[in-house]
Amino acid sequence: MSRLDKIIKGESFPRPINKKIPDFAFSQANMTGNLYTPTIDQMWIDQKCEKPKWPDNKPYAVCITHDVDVISLQSKKENFRRMKHIFKARSQQKTKQNLIIAFESLENIANSMFSSEDPYHRIEDWLKVEQEVGARSTFFFAPEHVLKSHFTDCWYKYDDKLRFEGEKITVAELMRELNRRGWEIGLHPSWHSYNSVDEMKYQKEQIEKVLDCEIVSVRQHYLHFDNRITPLIQEAAGFKYDSTLGFNDNIGFRRGTSYAYPLYNIEDNKILPVWELPLIIQDGAMFNHRKGMRLDKVKALEYIQMIAEKVKEVGGILTLLWHPHLIVDEISWNTFQEGLKMLQKDDPWFASVREIGDWWGNNVKIDLVSFIENLEK
Numbered sequence: 300m301s302r303l304d305k306i307i308k309g310e311s312f313p314r315p316i317n318k319k320i321p322d323f324a325f326s327q328a329n330m331t332g333n334l335y336t337p338t339i340d341q342m343w344i345d346q347k348c349e350k351p352k353w354p355d356n357k358p359y360a361v362c363i364t365h366d367v368d369v370i371s372l373q374s375k376k377e378n379f380r381r382m383k384h385i386f387k388a389r390s391q392q393k394t395k396q397n398l399i400i401a402f403e404s405l406e407n408i409a410n411s412m413f414s415s416e417d418p419y420h421r422i423e424d425w426l427k428v429e430q431e432v433g434a435r436s437t438f439f440f441a442p443e444h445v446l447k448s449h450f451t452d453c454w455y456k457y458d459d460k461l462r463f464e465g466e467k468i469t470v471a472e473l474m475r476e477l478n479r480r481g482w483e484i485g486l487h488p489s490w491h492s493y494n495s496v497d498e499m500k501y502q503k504e505q506i507e508k509v510l511d512c513e514i515v516s517v518r519q520h521y522l523h524f525d526n527r528i529t530p531l532i533q534e535a536a537g538f539k540y541d542s543t544l545g546f547n548d549n550i551g552f553r554r555g556t557s558y559a560y561p562l563y564n565i566e567d568n569k570i571l572p573v574w575e576l577p578l579i580i581q582d583g584a585m586f587n588h589r590k591g592m593r594l595d596k597v598k599a600l601e602y603i604q605m606i607a608e609k610v611k612e613v614g615g616i617l618t619l620l621w622h623p624h625l626i627v628d629e630i631s632w633n634t635f636q637e638g639l640k641m642l643q644k645d646d647p648w649f650a651s652v653r654e655i656g657d658w659w660g661n662n663v664k665i666d667l668v669s670f671i672e673n674l675e676k
């Protein structure tokens with residue numbers, strides 16, 4: 300297998316080792332010094348002399364996404380549930396980590412006595428900023444229940460309450476309302492879903508029950524993804540689009556492309572009917588104080604512009620991830636708002652994972668895996 304083949308098919312990328320997330324900053328593209336360049340897309344254009352066509356001849360697509368990991372910061376119910384969960388899963392991480400989380404939860408409960416408004420309850424602000432640039436994003440929600448638990452699991456339930464546009468509603472009502480307004484709801488499946496069809500199906504059904512319709516998009520929590528297994532699990536559960544393959548601690552083109560490409564069954568050498576919309580830039584990688592790039596707003600906007608330039612050159616998809624609860628981080632929130640205004644100057648097509656995936660499958664029809672295979676024959 301050649302180098303490009305390995306990159307696009309996910310061969311020789313790290314898989315989970317000893318239940319731990321491997322170095323997610325690793326990429327074959329990185330080894331060639333091209334992490335911030337969509338090399339494979341450039342090669343496509345060199346060979347075929349055509350870029351993907353987007354609606355209204357827009358120059359490229361911007362796909363905004365949100366992983367809903369947490370609903371409330373200060374809810375007593377949710378913090379007690381979190382402590383209970385951490386206690387149950389206490390053997391999975393160090394005692395010190397467990398204690399930190401327990402104290403954090405107690406502190407949150409104490410703080411709730413002094414403020415009536417939960418700082419995380421600002422979903423409407425995301426909608427407003429997106430609407431201003433004509434965007435409707437994808438919100439990936441976690442399941443309420445899992446078959447096998449892990450300490451990283453989210454702890455909210457669908458009947459938990461939050462404040463939305465001045466009213467108290469449940470998480471289930473929020474999901475339905477977002478869906479009704481044309482935002483997309485996808486699944487953010489738990490750690491142990493990466494290799495279990497039962498787990499993945501069970502979690503997908505929970506969202507579908509709330510919405511009373513099928514969902515098609517998925518992003519693994521913590522980007523916990525095994526190239527050899529997870530694509531098969533997602534396919535078996537009936538997903539059409541995944542947007543996991545990016546980085547937790549870096550930004551860039553993990554598989555050398557900004558285009559949608561089919562996931563691949565490495566064991567059987569088969570293309571799967573699941574399209575990957577690669578994750579290119581996430582808030583956590585840029586703004587976490589303890590790891591990753593640790594950028595300020597000015598530097599982050601420079602990076603976003605640089606990456607957007609590259610995506611624009613090849614007419615690809617710029618997939619962004621901002622976690623809704625991190626709206627409390629001013630730098631991150633301001634970068635999101637200014638970043639969208641900056642991108643708007645290019646007049647790209649802002650759309651959800653499903654909209655872009657459907658468009659790609661129906662109108663663009665570029666399949667980079669077959670392209671690379673034929674190139675190397």
Ligand SMILES: [Zn+2]
Binds near residue numbers: 367368521
């Ligand atoms: Zn997550």
